[in-house]
Amino acid sequence: MLENDVIFKGEVQVERGLRTRVSTSISFTFDEFRDFCVTNYFLESIKDEVSFREMWDELHSENPTICEGVERYCFCLAITKYQSNLLPWLQKCPQYESLYWDNVWNIEDRYLTASDAKMWKEQLVRGGIHATSVIRHLLGRRDREYFKIANIGLLFDTMDDMLLDMGMYTGFICQMFAIGTKRRGSLVKYGEGKVCAYDKFLSALNAILKHSNCQYVLRRIDFFRLSVYLYELFPQGTDEIWDIFFSQHPALALSLLKEMFEHPRSLIRDNVADILSNLRALHGNDPELASFDLSSYEREVSQQFRTICSQISEIFD
Structure with a gap:
């Protein structure tokens, strides 16, 4: 037994011609421990980049069974201890x-760098094959004090940048979060979003609101x-959730x-205004809602409307 891992050692006599030699075999109970030991031997044996590449290529050509585990350990050590x-x-x-994309999710945030954040953002902007994994991972990293990088x-910052190009933004949210079926009050019908269907996301918010604890x-x-x-x-579905949210908290x-x-x-201000308009219709006597000042927003919208009308008028003059 070694560090709580059971190992078995045996000696086998192998006859070749007139000679007999003893071959020692070691069996590991757990593949992970085997891969860990091989990785240690691998890293202790290399002296420079040339020897590393020679052993790395040999590992992939002659030892496919242990490749995955050794790769994973090498990657984790490279990111955490041997970055230089x-x-x-x-x-x-x-x-x-x-x-990288198979294992980066298991790396502690303190070992990540701005380069990693940039790569993740590029996946979102380009709609890369790892974009879905990036979003799901970021949705679980809500503690900004602990997850600093x-x-x-990062998801919200990327979406803010996309909002400068409404075509890109609409394509992104429809691809990642679109509802799977036509819903009353929904303006679009797409295939179910890659991250999750938005109607299911709203159901999850409803489940959160069943907890009366404000901290939760x-x-x-x-x-x-x-x-x-x-x-x-x-x-419509979003308005319903915000009605429950406002009623409870x-x-x-x-x-x-x-x-x-x-x-x-x-667009974000427009969406907030629509949510507030619905809340005012449902909770018109609430003093907090009544005190919410929308005058500057209404003036901005009015000015935009006049500008659009002026532009249309110029086209037909």
């Missing part, structure tokens, strides 16, 4: 890209923030709406 030497060597290997804020909801506040970004996918709901009403992108 092992990582640059590993990055030159043809397996590195798949190795790659957190849900507060820890998941970014999910409600995301619903404002995705409002146009299913306005009015201070929390209004605080988030006020914050998002200061958003630099007009």
Whole structure:
């Protein structure tokens, strides 16, 4: 037994011609421990990049059984402990890209860098094959104090950039979150989103709101923030969730709406205004809602409308 892992050692006599030699075999109970030991031997045996590449290529050509485990351990060690030497060597290997995307999710945030965040963002913008995994991973990283490099804020920052190109933004949210079936009050009908169908996402928000504990909801506040970004996918369903949210946690709901009403992108402000309009229709006597100042927004919309009318008039003059 070695460090709580059971190993078995045996000696086998092998006859070759007139000679007999003893071959020692070691069997591991767990493949992971075997791969860990092989990785240690592998890293202790290399002296420079040339010897690393020779052993790496030999490993892939002659030992496919242990390749996956050794690759995983090498990647984790390269990212966490040997960023100055092992990582640059590993990055030159043809397996590195798949190795990165298969294992980066298991790396602690403190070992990630701005380069990693940039790669993840590029996946979202390009609609890369790993974009779905990136979004799901970021949705679970809501604690910005703990996850300082790659957190849900990266998703919102990327969506903010996309809002400068409405075609790109609409394509992104429809691809990742579109509802799977036609719903009353929904403006679109697409195949179910790759991350999740938006109507199912709203059902998950409804489940969160069944908890009366305000702190429980507060820890998941970014999910409600995301619903404002995705409002146009299913306005009626989103309004219904915000009605429940406001009814149960009015201070929390209004605080988030006020914050998002200061958003630099007009679409987000429009979505907040629509949500507030619905809440006012349902809770018209609520003093907090009545105190929500929409005058500057209404003037902005009015000015935009006049500008559009003027442009149309010039076209037909």
